[in-house]
Amino acid sequence: MLPLTAHTGTAVPLARSDVDTDTIIPSDYCRRLTKTGFGPGLFAQWRQDPAFVLNQARHAGASVLVAERNFGTGSSREPAVWALRDWGFAAVVAEGFGDIFERNALRNGLLPVRLPTDAVTTLRSAVEADPALPVTVDLAESTVCAGEWTWSFRVDEHARWLLLNGLDEIDVTLAEETAIAAYERSRPHWLVPAAPVAP
């Protein structure tokens, strides 16, 4: 993966809390074998409404989504993240995220930016008023900048380090082979649940 340090783009306001993963992408659209091609399923139901914010020409091309509380609550489906990426989003700013969604987002370079309520409200109002307002999400500096405002945010340190350095997490873990093998030797022998199958 290429190192990720900062992203600048316009933003789209989504004034809704508790946006669940089934709304982000209904299960019908999850039935794919690839990691791409999920864009058409993004907010599939809501997009049927011509007034829905993603259908508005003034927000076309936006790459930062500004939501409310608890964005991405619900299922573990990674297509929720892949669909947002496919659509062109690089970051989601919200007051909080579903745990699994947040982790999935970080593992796909979709930055989940957690800000306090007043900051999210201010940013959402600002981009509603001026859809062309550039918003910068800087992972290296851990800041969001828009117009006159700058806010700090924190993401999981391990994920941040992987993203900033463009590291493959599996490679990083496999470098701990000695420790993993030692742990495996210490496990109880009866803790092997699956029946053996010849590959």
Next chain:
Amino acid sequence: MADKIWDAHVVTTAGDASDLLYIDLHLVHEASSSQAFDGLRTAGRKVRAPGLTMAVEDHNVPTHTLRITDPISVEQLQTLRRNCAEHGIELFQHGDRSQGIVHVIAPELGVVHPGMTVVCGDSHTSTHGAFGALAFGIGTTDLEHVLATQTLALRRPATMAVEFTGVPPTGVTAKDMMLALLARIGANAAAGHVIEFRGPAVRGLSMEARMTMCNLSVEAGARAGMIAPDDTTFAYLDGAERAPSGADLVRAREHWAGFTTDDGAVFDRTARLDVSTLTPFVTWGTNPGQAVPLSEAVPDPESFGSGAARESAERALAYMDLRPGTPMREISIDMVFLGSCTNGRIEDLRAAADVLRGRTVAPGTDMLVVPGSMAVRAQAEAEGLDEVFTAAGGSWRYSGCSMCLGMNADRVKGTRRCASTSNRNYEGRQGPRARTHLVSPATAAATAVLGRLASPADLEELCSH
């Protein structure tokens, strides 16, 4: 308890506050794994521990037939079969006697024990916490990481104690207790936390009811939910097909005894709910926290103040086509779904059958009964429950996730209204415009009979009049 399990699984500790945690059991299904196996193949990596990995076909399989014709389902299942064969992973195929919903079959087989770490590419992996295991859902990228390394790098989660006090009245189930809790604390109140369910009302629950409870902990936003192991846990594992036996059982019992909760355990947060006055709960909105007692009415959004909760309630009522003040009992129901990893076990089917025996499903209402596993189906048939359901007019099916998430052909059509024993009442969850009310199995059965939201007590009242 969560801390003890954590400490027992730390492989290494990185400098950035994350621990590399060993995973004892990795459960895999067809709907979230294909991209992970592709990733392994591209990188030339192998599955590190096939003996700690089990796969099952559950999410998109049909339940009306054992013949799969939907081309996308066929492709996903063939891909899983190919991946399992290539990596030597045990697979329970559609139609096998041990096939079923992943969170139903793993406990049934006896492969989930106290003190284990369990992951699966499905959020309701929290179910397995009922055994005193640390069990949580992961996405596809993490799934690939576990396949390749049998570990995950994680930050230690915060802990939350939920204490259920009192004795639940007859007819009040683990489902009602959890809907009441979610209504009280909100659908996101436990974000970032591992919940430990405690208290006398939890101790009195069967293992299956504990699974329902832990299953729904993720609906509180929790990373996981768990219950300390006790004699109920050990009795359930005794004789389970793959649980340790003989000398191994003696060692296992010693090992398991190390994963109880210390008396003075400190939690980051606590919540308490007295269940002695609870009555059956139902949801009225589009998240599982939007729930009220069946005896109450659709709430007025005004009662939620002026913030996001009120806006959320307004939107939910518009989607659900409900008016504030309408008694929940007057809401008519077109479809009843009994099943899912939340309430698809034999005790759930028995509870519903007890209500339906000698009664019929109301005209204009359809009922779908999907056993959580083929073993549950066989057991139900041995007890004659299938005949109770079919005689009442219900449809008796094979096992799978089915109408819980509408990934197969079982969906709620149009804007029909469904009383469902599953776990999520999100917009579009059971069908693009479907309206879902979450209920317990007994409430589902009574609702089927009357064609409106109802509890078994309502049926008895009608009979006595």
